[in-house]
Amino acid sequence: MGSTVSTQIQRRKAISTEKKTLVDLYQTSGEDFPGNDYxxxxxxxxxxxxxxxxxxxxxxxxPGTHDSATNEIGIPFITRPFAQCQSLSIYNQLVKGARVLDIRIQEDRLVCHGILVTYSIDVVIEDVKKFLSETQSEIIILEVRTEFGHEDPPDFDTYLEDQLGEFLIHQDDHVFGKTILELLPKRIICVWKPRKSPQPKAGSPLWSARYLKDNWIDTDLPSTKFDSNLKHLSEQPPVSSRKFFYRVENTVTPQADNPVLCVKPVTGRIHGYARVFINQCFSKGYADRLQIYSTDFINEDFVDACVGLTYARVEGKA
Known part of the structure; x- marks a missing residue:
C-alpha cells in the first residue's frame, strides 16, 4: 500500500510539473504565428x-478530431467518460470546421473505442453525406481503421466504395500537388486501415495506411506529449515534397496507474496549447512540416488556428 501511495504522489508531482512547463512556455513564447489573427x-x-x-x-x-465517433459511446455517466473524446456528432464536427475524421470499427461495423461500442458506421457515412450535400468545396480526409484487438469487417472495402463512390478521390500521389478546385467534384480522401485484410492498391478508390502516418505516444503527461510531437514533426519532410499525410495530435491519454481516468480532464492538460504548439513550430523551423493537426473535443479556436495558418500559407505569408 505504501509503495502504491508513493507512486501516486510521484505521478501527481510529474503531472503538475509538466502542466507548469506548458504554462511557462505560453508566458515566455506566446501563441502568435502567421495567420494567428485570421x-x-x-x-x-x-x-x-x-x-x-x-x-x-x-x-x-x-483540423482533425481524434476518436471522432465517440460522442455517444458507452453508457452515459458510467462508461462514457472513460472513452468519449468528442461531444459533437460527426456532422456537427464538420460544420464546426473539422476536415479529418478518425473512425475505429470492429467486425460487425460498429464504431468502437477499445472494448466500448457505439453506433454503426452507417451513422458516420450518413453524417458525412449530409455535410457534403450542404457544401460544395470542402474536402474531407476520412480515416477508417479496425480498432486494435478487433477483427476486420468482411468486405469492408466494397462497402466503403459502394457508399461513397461518387465522392471518392482515388489514391494518387499527384493529388498532393493539386488544388481543391482540381479535385472537385470529388470530395473525400478515404484511408482504409484494416488489421489483416489486404491494403488498398495503387489507383484504388481507397487510400492505404502508408498515406496517413503519425507517431502517437501513450502518455498522460502534457509536456512529454508536446515535446514528442515537436520531435517527430522535425523528422518529417516539408509538406511541399511529401507524398503522404502526417498527423500531430494535441491530446494526452488517461493511464491505468493514475486515479484520473476520464478523458476530458486528462486531455484538458494539453488542449489549450494548440496555438502555442504552432508558435513553437515556427520558432524551431518546423512549420513547413505541419499538416494534419487533431484534437479531442474540437472547438472553434482550434479550427481557427489551423485555418489561419492555412490562410497564411495560401497568401504567401508563411
Whole structure:
C-alpha cells in the first residue's frame, strides 16, 4: 500500500510539473504565428472561403478530431467518460470546421473505442453525406481503421466504395500537388486501415495506411506529449515534397496507474496549447512540416488556428 501511495504522489508531482512547463512556455513564447489573427466567417465552408482555385492540398493545415465517433459511446455517466473524446456528432464536427475524421470499427461495423461500442458506421457515412450535400468545396480526409484487438469487417472495402463512390478521390500521389478546385467534384480522401485484410492498391478508390502516418505516444503527461510531437514533426519532410499525410495530435491519454481516468480532464492538460504548439513550430523551423493537426473535443479556436495558418500559407505569408 505504501509503495502504491508513493507512486501516486510521484505521478501527481510529474503531472503538475509538466502542466507548469506548458504554462511557462505560453508566458515566455506566446501563441502568435502567421495567420494567428485570421478567423473564417463561415467555418462550415472555410475551404471555399479561402478560394479553392488557390488552395493547394499540400498547403492545408487540416483540423482533425481524434476518436471522432465517440460522442455517444458507452453508457452515459458510467462508461462514457472513460472513452468519449468528442461531444459533437460527426456532422456537427464538420460544420464546426473539422476536415479529418478518425473512425475505429470492429467486425460487425460498429464504431468502437477499445472494448466500448457505439453506433454503426452507417451513422458516420450518413453524417458525412449530409455535410457534403450542404457544401460544395470542402474536402474531407476520412480515416477508417479496425480498432486494435478487433477483427476486420468482411468486405469492408466494397462497402466503403459502394457508399461513397461518387465522392471518392482515388489514391494518387499527384493529388498532393493539386488544388481543391482540381479535385472537385470529388470530395473525400478515404484511408482504409484494416488489421489483416489486404491494403488498398495503387489507383484504388481507397487510400492505404502508408498515406496517413503519425507517431502517437501513450502518455498522460502534457509536456512529454508536446515535446514528442515537436520531435517527430522535425523528422518529417516539408509538406511541399511529401507524398503522404502526417498527423500531430494535441491530446494526452488517461493511464491505468493514475486515479484520473476520464478523458476530458486528462486531455484538458494539453488542449489549450494548440496555438502555442504552432508558435513553437515556427520558432524551431518546423512549420513547413505541419499538416494534419487533431484534437479531442474540437472547438472553434482550434479550427481557427489551423485555418489561419492555412490562410497564411495560401497568401504567401508563411
Amino acid at each position: 478567423h473564417p466567417t463561415d467555418r462550415k465552408n472555410w475551404m471555399a472561403g479561402l478560394n479553392p482555385e488557390k488552395v493547394d492540398i499540400n498547403k492545408i493545415v487540416w
